Structure formats: C-alpha cells, structure tokens
Amino acid sequence: DIQMTQSPSSLSASVGDRVTITCRASQSITTYVNWYQQKPGEAPKLLIYVASRLQSGVPSRFRGSGSGTDFSLTISSLQPEDFATYYCQQTYTTPRTFGPGTRLDIK
Amino acid sequence: QVQLVESGGGVVRPGRSLRLSCAASGFTFNNFAMNWVRQAPGKGLEWVAVLSSDGTIKNYANSVRGRFTISRDNSKNTLYLQMNSLTAEDTAVYYCARDAYKMVIGGGWLDPWGQGTLVTVSS
Numbered sequence: 001d002i003q004m005t006q007s008p009s010s011l012s013a014s015v016g017d018r019v020t021i022t023c024r025a026s027q028s029i030t031t032y033v034n035w036y037q038q039k040p041g042e043a044p045k046l047l048i049y050v051a052s053r054l055q056s057g058v059p060s061r062f063r064g065s066g067s068g069t070d071f072s073l074t075i076s077s078l079q080p081e082d083f084a085t086y087y088c089q090q091t092y093t094t095p096r097t098f099g100p101g102t103r104l105d106i107k
Numbered sequence: 108q109v110q111l112v113e114s115g116g117g118v119v120r121p122g123r124s125l126r127l128s129c130a131a132s133g134f135t136f137n138n139f140a141m142n143w144v145r146q147a148p149g150k151g152l153e154w155v156a157v158l159s160s161d162g163t164i165k166n167y168a169n170s171v172r173g174r175f176t177i178s179r180d181n182s183k184n185t186l187y188l189q190m191n192s193l194t195a196e197d198t199a200v201y202y203c204a205r206d207a208y209k210m211v212i213g214g215g216w217l218d219p220w221g222q223g224t225l226v227t228v229s230s
Contacts (some may be wrong), residue, residue, distance in 0.1 A: 003180060006163055017224070030213075031214075032213050032214045034216040036152070036217075036219070038152075043202055043219075043220040044144075044152065044217075044220055045182075045220070046216060046217065046218035046219075049216035049218075050141055050205070050214060050216070055218065058162070068159065087151065087152050087189070089152075089217070091213060091214060091215045091216065092213050094157065094166035094211065094213075095154055095166065095167070095168045095169065096142070096154040096157065096215075097154060098144075098151060098152040098153065098154060100151050101151040101152070
C-alpha cells in the first residue's frame, strides 16, 4: 500500500499569513493527489485535484503543486474560514490512502 | 443540486451486521464510481471501498476486506455498504462520496461527499 505522510501535523497561523502544508507519498504517484478541507462537524470538501487543479468555487488563494512523491498545498493569505483540517489523498492506486491530516489553528 | 444522503447508522453489538445506504440525487448516478470513507471519532479519514459505475469492479481497504461488501442499485440511485463481523474499531462516521470517473482508475477524486452516518459498535 502507498503511505501518505503530511507535515506539519498541526500549525498555528494568523489571518493574512501564507502557509504551506506538505504531503509525501511512499512511492511515485505522478500527479494523482487530491486535497480536502474539513471543518468540525462537517463532511470533507474537495479543494484541489490532480495535484494542482482548483475545484470550482474554491478561492484562488488555494494552490496545489508537486509531482512524483512530494506535494504541497499553499494558502496565500489566510482567511478566518480557512482554519480547518487539511488532508491529502492519493488515487494512483487502491487502497486510496489519505494522509493523517494537518490541523490549522488560529494563532 | 448534487446530493448524497447516507442512512442506516446506529448502535450495534460486536460481531453483528449493519447495512448503510447512500441515496444520490441531482446527477446521473450510473455514470460515476462511488466510494465509502470513514472517520473514527477524533481521528483522520480512512478510505474504505470503491465501486465502479456498473458495479463490476470493487476494491477495499485491507482493514475491511472480507467483512464489508460495497454494492449499488442503479435503478434506485443508491449505494450500499454491508458490514459484517463488526468490531469496536469499525466505530466511525461513514461518508459516501462520488468519484470523478465511471471506472476505478488512477487519477480520480472524491466530490461531493454526503453528510455521513455514525456507526457505533459497542456491547
């Protein structure tokens, strides 16, 4: 199975900050990684698919990049509604594993 | 609008069975593969299973293979998850999510997701 790791596991930041979350796969997954945002008590929401494609309706401050084994999600200027937990997921093969998540808190 | 609504969760004794349903609306159900994903209380997301649009190709997480069965009824626009031999480790919110493609191929993504249904396995 492909293992997905994320760093950091948690992060404190302020409104207006630029933050980057990284995701690493245990083997090459080309660009087959997606990013999801989850707020407490809610279902996950797709932000980025195939590494860098912005899902319709998602603000342009979210940016995904990477290929092979290393990927990142960058939020260019944090807004109050961005404080949530973020997960990467690989769909290169089954099982379609998720990363452990990165919790983004308000500083 | 596109909507997924899970049902069937509840409290069940260890070793017993439960069947979850996911009712789809707002899109052509038989054009998309479908997934189940679960989340234990306070934990991260765990992918559980995927089923192709025609119901012929299915894959499971190692943790549920042999105990859980994913299926669908395209005439009813409904996805199912039959869960047998349940243990406390299966306690979680179970989400259904639409896949990007008809077939189970690389490069898909999950969107949208239902609101989830809670399964609690406890004696």
